[in-house]
Amino acid sequence: MCQLQRRKLSLLFCLGLSAIVYSVIYLWIKTPTEPKLLDSPRCRTFATECKAFLPGIEEDVEWHRQDCQVESFILNNQLQCSNLTKDLHFITRPLSREEEDYPLAFIVTIHKELELFVRLLRGIYMPQNVYCIHVDAKAPMAYQAAVRRLVSCFKNVFVSSRSESVTYSGFSRLQADVNCMKDLAGSSIGWRKVVNLCGQDFPLMSNLELVQYMKSKEWRDRNMTPGVKQPLHMRYRTKFQYRQVVGSHVAFKGWGIKKSPPPHKLQVYFGTAYYALTRAFVDFVLKSSIAHDLLEWSKDTYSPDEHYWVTLNHIQDAPGSYIDGEWEGNIRAIKWREQGTAHDGCKGHYVRDICIFAVGDLPWIINKNSMFANKFESDTYPEALDCLEQWHRNKVLDQATVPIKPSWLLATRKNSSSSAFNSTAGA
Template structure:
């Protein structure tokens, strides 16, 4: 591929610093490096915890009276006009989003993952205000690689969520642009990796489909109607290749699953693992055998009812259990007393698409992994979580709010953006190639694949 001009990092470092200075009292009261250095202890933590961000005031000021909104968006948030490296230019990525509010947080998020070779699809909730829709359409006017569409009215845990997200996959799959890997982003996510780091990680994934797997409770099945294939629970956040995207939007069996899930509870959490985890029934590129993975992750064997597709003995309580039999596997699971080791490029779990902490009163590990608050049983990270967040091996963190200890958001945002602008090429992501997905695709026997910690079955 012909070499391209690269972005001027000195200029973008200057833009980033100016952006952080626009956050009132941020530089004076939030010392991110001190918080990380002292592992979230001391006076720096107290000051950062107290700092607040008036995002509504920031929004009103930003969108008021701009003659050239496109120039304002690009120059204020530092959207890159050129790639940061030739390697990134040759391996474009794709992102899908479903959004409904807080345009400033979306602009910050996009500026953290944006490069001109990447492709973006933003589905806007039909219930969103006209003002918000207008603000989102600025993006499609300003950037040729950002597509914005208004979907139907979206309601939490209903099929409308899946409809909006899958609509973006359909759009992206039909593009002529040669993007390689897709990620879903929530409006309250932030990347834990730079674009270059993600590019190299995706190369190691080698076409594998990264989705969480868990038993789907019986009450999430459609009453009186059997599913076309066995169903699995997962997260809305998944990562998969262009080949997977092109396959799923045209495969009849995938569409049968999509239609069956209409009217079920939280179908967005039943889709990815189901269409990717039934490799014997759907020939998904990069797919896997979720039943087999489950056995190796838990030491339990649960046959699937061939008529209903329901996993035997699957109940809602299994979603929150931490006790699994100490069954001897080809790769025995660690004892519970063994510490799980991870770092920035050393994943501890097979599921790397998203770092999310769910509330589980029976698991001190979960409660002690969240220093913010729990909203809908999912952690909104706080400033004491920062030292962990900057070292997590997953691709993105979910979730961070401007209204809850916002210093967490901006410290993480600034940290990852600065790391990208350093243009460091000297890092190793080989550990991602050792994950079950790429290993099995490469022909390794499942008996020789390391599935690791007993807690991995709880992908979240």
Template sequence: MPTINAWSWKHLRIVFILLSLILSLNILLSFCYPRTSYNIESLKKADFYRPIFQEYLDTFPTLHQIQKKETNKLEAIYDHCEKLWNGQATDIQINSSINRKGHALEYLPRNMLDNCDDYFTRRLHFYNTEPVTEFEENFPIAFSLLVYHEFDQLEQMLLALYRRQNFYCIHVDNSSSEQFKSLVSKLAKCFPENVIIPRHPTDIVYASASQVRGELNCMIELLAFSDKWKYLINLTGEELPLMTNLELVTVLNKMKGSSLVDGPLSLDEHNRYPESKLPFGLKKFKSQTHVVYPYDAVMFLKENQNLTDTLLQFLEPYKYPEESFFALLQFNHHIQFPGGLKKEWSETKLPVLTYETESNSYFLRYKNWAFQKNYKCLSKKKQRNLCMIGVRTLPELVNEFYGRQMFINKFPWSFEPFAWDCILSWNYRKVQTEYKTKKPALLHYSFLDNPQLKFTRKYDDK
């Protein structure tokens, strides 16, 4: 019978000791970092991990480590992004950023949303669930999002927008793929207290009345879901905020009940309106499709369904009715739309935006139209006459339009993805600074210089 010599016994003892140490360490870590169930309640109270045994945790490929790695990626690119928008990047660095493929945040494994606990563990660092101040907490915003594809982009939009006190309606186009619909449904179920999907979605067709019906669908659902929110902002699936939530709240509070649309725009396009008179004695107006509405304005749309239905039916045969619907309500003062104009448009002497208007003369969105005066598309790529956002657009966004406009429009997911990552990183850094200082970074909001605000109905109007 073979025997184990002293040398072999020595090695066995070493192996036994090592196994004992590993087992003891695992037991110790299980007490320090127990498995946490991140349902919606625990997510509200969650704080960032502050590991004591970081040198040991770094050796384990846990969800926490994936999460930390992704956070570091978002923070790591900030310095490089800062060089881009401060004009300090070399041509080589700029071209490298333009040609970079993929996004800083890793895409979610498609099965991760099957378990919300796993999802929150992975993304916990990015969801700024806690309001920065009590003022922000007491001013909930409702967001409606019309989307039809690119789930990862939608998920990262929600990362940038999410606060526990806000409300979100995600309208998924009926024509979207079944996989996209399923993923959005799973995402919403992880936020049962403030993220909803309309029960009867609209089949949206570009430049048709169905776009307005999709918007109204979400607005009515948000009214039914909660009466706590103060303002509503409508969004599409290719946008990111130029302002943090605290900055948005600061601006909306100072609007004092005003509604806003960007316009009115020139009426020189053909086939936008019939020759016959509009219903309800309305005068013709056109605007951008983006709105900022106080709660009362959205309630007005619900309570005056005959007005909205008649108006949509009248506009339906013509091109781009979504550019007329909101403008007709806003600028026809006799409708008495909450937050709309309180006097005849001609009396305000406000300008009409035309083709001769300076590029990016809007307030709700950064939108660079190809047909406007001084148009210059820095990314050299446009879609439906809109300049797409790219790396070379970053200096303009951060240095010129921050504080003037609320959101950035036309951010295609696969076009120069590093530009998207930089804005996401910039927003993330701003929010972390707000948590430390308890105040927004901006002192002056040129958004509030919008001349419309001088003539809109306010809460304190008699």
């Protein structure tokens, strides 16, 4: 009898314990997991050198960043578009009538550094503009999915309909821009000029300053493609045939195999891969037999994006052409290793002879007053991007002619002798 009683008690104990365990599991499954948003206490503080570029230094003001986990926010599968613009501090309305009346188009080619891309997009984003994002076809699928998830939250941002596997200095880099141009040509947004960027750029001019620069007497009806007649030491790029080793590099197609002369007896020019082009010129690129033939001829050249745009822009009949133009146009602030006497040296480090900027490079960058600066890495020198981004956002909001929304602020100001935060745009 006692043995039977003990068995009953053991059975009841096991049933009770099982009920508790199942209840805990049920509640754990049913409880919704909230997206991990921005965690202010984990924000990096601004570098000491940054204080010179932020207003309020004479008032003993400290700046406290509000935006710290951009990448983890985008990677979160539960990202809600309704919260994205607010939580990531995107500007959600035109800041002036002048900007609203002069929409711009942007082509952004990316393959890595998700956080840097999001911060770049945030820096150039305005709701009246349009943005084509070309994601390298060989980028990790998780990266591509994250970009598409972000882009899907904006009506005026889209991923290029055709993706290239981009090879450094190869034709695929030029083709990526052309792909986006085809998409932008069909856009219902009446953009006036298109600017191309890579994922490691960051703006120096505000959108208003870009508009005013494009509308200036010098550039109002012109394309901006800095460059000169192809120098002798650069003729190897178009004299011989090259092939792309996909995802790796560009190599000679065969030893000493020469190319035919350029089509239509065109004079080849050499310049930057970056530009600001009129919409009429883009139509010319897409429809002209001259542009098409030059594009085909360029397929087996070395770094064709550095001769294609500038060559077409020196054709008399091309819309907005600048046949007497040379290196005019403040397209990029870049520190090239070979141009050491033109700058104060790279405070970060060089990659392919281009400086990856550190905080110490910011005075030179800002004083250049270019449209954009290149290059940044969010992992290597994050403080440089933190500082420049805050400096740029301050300027953008200072120039606004509309009320500033608190969500547009990237940082708040606090007087070191007071606990009160300043919630204005702050300049």
